[in-house]
Amino acid sequence: MTDDVNPSAANLEFAAGNGLVHRRLFLQGSALLGATGLGLLTARTASTAPPPEVPEWMRAPGAPMSPYGGRSRFEEDVQRIVGPPARGTTGAGSSRTPLERITGMITPNGLHFERHHSGIPDIDPNRHQLLIHGLVDRPLMFSMDALHRYPMVSRIQFLECSGNSRINMNPEPADRSCGGLHGLVSCSEWTGIPLGVLLEEAGVSSDARWLLAEGSDAAAMTRSVPLAKAMDDAMLALYQNGEALRPGQGYPVRLFLPGWEGNISVKWLRRLKLTRAPTMTKDETSKYTDPRPDGVAEMFTFPMGVKSLITSPAGGLTMQGPGLYEISGIAWSGSGRIRRVEVSADGGASWADAALTEPVLSKALTRFRVPWQWDGGPAVLLSRAIDENGAVQPLRNEIIAAKGLHFYYHNNAVQSWQVASNNEVKNVFV
């Protein structure tokens, strides 16, 4: 490429302030791209030395085939962010997806977030059974072999812990990576049995309105689920991204309730009891409820709100000097599809539409992208999602005005990243 095709900022079609370029730039695969040298963000220090003309990996045959593939050794540092467990325990806690180190809409199984209340059980599928009982005509027990013979469906859907992003309700912005702040969200292709098929076989009686779901972990996790959700899009998931669920995701079978707070998708599912009313378990009364400033607490606030995050540039990544970058992120809503994502590079003064990467699916992560010509000066990057029902992601001060500062769950506020001239990207509140 020669100097005369090198574009200056003047050639770019700007869509909003502080360098946001019209999303068309990348969509059209413009020749400009090759010429501008798209800035790639890195979390590690890349060697700038040119490789030898014939590198050693071309001078001898490579490794043989393997029974189960692993990552390149150069990618081993892409790891979940494992939080400290509750004191006195090893298994009550969470690990977060390193959102700034992955892309696309699917979370690799090994990086899916985890939240356990008493560790990961080592379940022998030959000894695991699922009992459906309570307000049914026929209480039924299913072996795992039996469940695997049922007709299945596959759906790509996100899972988010309702405690995700809680830390951004602290008075000061925590200096953490994107995953460290927001990594309790992941997205997979889940395959399993529509729950309604099994409930129909058991024969749900007319006065049932809820089911109690119980896990087979040492916490014997229990949550109450409205029957209407169970009959709508609930799934007994057996597979995640094509392979059997990982133990940390509920092997051999979990409940999966699309769009709803993660805790209710009970892992290691052993029992479903049809009831007239909710059971009022510890994790739907003491926990996973939110007191308001008036002292009244909201309970059974199931769907996760419309939300988005810029995952690059983001906390945990470093800029490489001024130039053209792709801003990329994820957006999702527990109530349907993402309709639109807007991005700002000037702290919310002006906004440009991001391009949504297909497929845009209901209750799944949607990848969005928009080009950005960074002039090297200070910038504050924000994204704001709108779902198909018209719900708009709130700013942090809007959610505080509505809910106070001391709620714990369901924080879907807009995230702001400050990009500084020294190439650092940091969590800030605007």
Added chain:
Amino acid sequence: MCSYKLSTILATALVAGTALAQRGPDLGVVATSEQIAEWDRSIGPDGTGLPEGSGTAAAGAAIFAAKCAACHGVDGEGTINDRLVGGQGTIGAERPIKTIGSYWPYATTIFDYVRRAMPYLTPHTLTDDEAYALTAHLLHENGIIGLDDVIDAESLANVAMPNRDNFVRRDGVD
């Protein structure tokens, strides 16, 4: 007996385009009442499922000291794990202190949760009498019942929890 109400729900689900058109191979084995009794350890807020047995706070204090205090504090004040006692009047405040006494809406949840999940390192080791006594102890420490009040299947569901009315449900189920 696939009732009217359920068929309505089913019809709604079908309209919503879900996969209920599928039929299963009916491979469930009918569970016996003994099997169900063994598995079903959950307690409803109306006391459904509470077993025989009973306990008092007087009896529960010693069990708590031996099996729970190491993680929750001698008086349930919370040391390395959750605080279980106190905090009344803080729920709308800047720093709400959520405990059994200040926050929990149902006393049955104490029995259910303690029997299924505590002591944390050795769950499923408490007898029903021990679980009743511990429940009584935690209610007493929170000033809700007296030291010698007997907690059993009858009385537990009738314990009036101070914060009961300060919850609003968002599920929309009737």
